Amino acid sequence: MRRILLAFLLVFLAACETVPITGRQQISIHGDAEMNALGAREYRRIIEESDVVTGTKDAKLVSEVGNKIKNAVASYFSQNGQADRLKGYRWDFRLIDDDEPNAFCLPGGKVAVHTGILDITKTEAGLAVVMGHEVAHAIANHGNERMSQGLLVDLAGTALLAAVADEDSTTQFALQAAFGLGSELGLLLPFSRLHESEADRLGLIFMAMAGYDPHEAPKFWRRMAAAKEEEGGEGFEFLSTHPSDETRVKDLESAIGEAMTFYRPSGGRQQTVQSSSPQKLRKMRPRNQD
Ligand SMILES: [Zn+2]
DSSP states (O other): HHHHHHHHHHHHHTEEEEOOOTTEEOOOOOOOHHHHHHHHHHHHHHHHOOOOSSSHHHHHHHHHHHHHHHHHHHHHHHHHOGGGGGGTTOOOOEEEEOOSEEEEEETTEEEEEGGGHHHHHHHHHHHHHHHHHHHHHTTTTTHHHHHHHHHHHHHHHHHHHHHHHHHHHHHHHHHHHHHHIIIIIIIIHHHHHHHHHHHHHHHHHHHTTTTTTTTTTHHHHHHHHHHHHHTTOOTTTTTTTSSSSHHHHHHHHHHHHHTTTOOOOOOOOOBOOOOOOOOOOOOOOSSOOO
């Protein structure tokens, strides 16, 4: 058992990375090239199966806001000698025709926004809140971290089975049940909440770098919470992994000060999102994209 623990410790130390700006240590076992290839493949599949909106004012705005944020972040990294961090990214920003108020990102900088969220984002700055959040997931390598955690949990389960092989079957069963529960609720869920909070914090900073006022973020999340309320409390999965809307808004408000130190007002006129007729928000399918 001691040898197994030592092996874990070595894997952990060898695979430790630091999230930019927040400085949080994260586990990252998979290579960037592997993650980016996985992200690109999955994105291609989703794009092929979805109604991608092109040529409209909204589609152009999604691409413009995404590129503004991406360019601002890239210039921040290159000014701080960290241009290498973005080397493997192939950014892509798309609008998908889907009523579900959602947005998602895949490793390597693939970001998609649903038309259903445009009624809630309302303005260009509101859209920047959502896209800043998604760009943050990509830059903080949350996909790699989550997959690495999954791998470690599997390995730990295997190690546990080996360690208790001599125990009677009741003890084995009890240990497995305890570990199964512990790994799911104790490890993976809090980490995904942590990812949401970190993407919120970095998202504020990234939108500020691109010239969008981070004070727009709590306003957007209040509108999101109201839209959710209107739907009878059914959770949109864009919110599902976060503790509560109030906590989120409170955390965002207290992170605005930090984000304002990165704020570079662009001075340019921002556009209003021309969303189509008032869209009905329909019940959400539970999906694990946020
Ligand atoms: Zn998220």
